Each structure stands twice: as C-alpha cells, then as structure tokens.
Amino acid sequence: MSDARSPEFAPAISKFLSSLPGNERKAAQQALYHFARWFGLNHRLDALTPPEIANYVERLSQSDADYSSKLEQVRAFLVYAKKEGWRRDNLSVHLRTKKVKARAVSSGAHARRKEITVSREGYQGILAELEALKCRQLEVIDEIRRAAADKDFRENAPLEAAREEHGRITGRIRELEEALKLARVVEGNSGAGKKADVGSTLRLKSLDSGEEMVCTIVGPREVDPARGRISSSSPVGKALMGHERGDTIEVVTPGGRHRYQVIGLEA
Structure with a gap:
C-alpha cells in the first residue's frame, strides 16, 4: 500500500x-517512539505491513503490562497517517489486542520481567547504544539549558524540541537498562553435531522452489529482515531451533506451508 508522499x-x-x-x-510520545524504534526511525510508513503490525502487538503484549494503552496511541497515529494520505489503507485495524495475554501479563511482576534471549553481538549492541545515548543525553541537557535562557517560552521551538528529544532518550535508556538486566546471552555451540540456537547462522534450501537463503537466528530485539536476522520466536525461528545440518523442517506461515533443508550451520 505505497504512497509517494509517505x-x-x-x-x-x-x-x-x-x-x-x-x-x-x-x-x-513514549508509546509512538517505542513503536517507531521497533521498525527503525528511518523506516518508511508505506513499507509497513499488516504481519509486522501483528508481530509488534504480540511482542508488546508479552513484555508490557500496560500494552493496551500504548496500542491506543499507536492506533491514533495510524489513523492520522491514513487521513494525511501517507497510507492508502488503515493499518490500525490490525492492532488487535489479545485479552487472554493481557490478563496473563497483568497478573504479576514476573510477567513484566520475562527473560530476554540475545546473542553476544546483540548484547554488545545494546551496551554500545546505551553508551551513545547517555552521551547524547548530556548534550541535550545542555541544549535545554541554553534554549531555556530565552525567556519567551511561548514560541521557543528549540526548547520544545530539546525537551522532546530528552524524553525519547530517557525512555530508551530505561528500556535498554531493563533489557540488560533481563538478558540471557546465548554463545552458541561448536563442533560436530552442533544445533541451531540464538546466534546461529544457517543456509537453507527450499524444497519447494530449490532457492537458497541465509538467515541468522536472533532475539526479538535484534530482528532485521533486511540483513536476514529472524526472531527466535517467529514461525521460521521456532522451526529452526535445535536442528542440525542435513535436517529437513516444515514451516507454517500465513502464506502456507514451506519445507526447507538445513545445508549449512554456523553456531
């Protein structure tokens, strides 16, 4: 559903x-920038797909007790995007909350502190982003101080922009610090008989078309389809976990059933 103005x-x-x-x-602000960071701030709205929206809802429902209210903010934004002509369709209809999961998440603090599986590369990436954000946070605080020196707050755009950025950065820092507390780093295994796990890179051959593809299994926070980085909790990721070179797997997706053979594995 692309639009040139998107x-x-x-x-x-x-x-x-x-x-x-x-x-x-x-x-x-916080709900929308969390939504945007999930896909990438430079991601175009016309490239967003309904399955991606559904995946975001599922991941959020598993990690945030207040996810329903955050989805309402995202819903309002997607409706606005349709009105502005940035999308020809209304993606907000795909923001379906799941009542059963909502009750499970709100039943106790343990649900909100679910362990996060990440690769060693992903863990280092979180540390690097956190360090960069803390440096930027200090710079923004200085920008706020300088902008506040202008006593006319009614039309002080630099002050408002700096405050908004500070809010985004602070929220992201909290997310990353929480992720580090909950992170379980998976190093992978080696040698003969190694099995696919988070951090493994696999070469697959489609038994339907004969095409080959390379993918890396990563934690949900490290997903990057453009680089072939798939979530361990996605249909393909789940199907691959624990398999060895030479194994044949079957994956059920919204597009149907697909069969692959693992022809290469680097754990």
Missing part, C-alpha cells in the same frame, strides 16, 4: 505529536 517514521511522528494538545503529547 514519510519515514521520525518526521511522521513529529508532525502527529505537534497536532496534539500539550497534555496529550507527552503520553503519546
């Missing part, structure tokens, strides 16, 4: 937030 997430969200009353903007 912007990237960052400017689209900024425009949407500017359309909200001040008392609503702060509440929407």
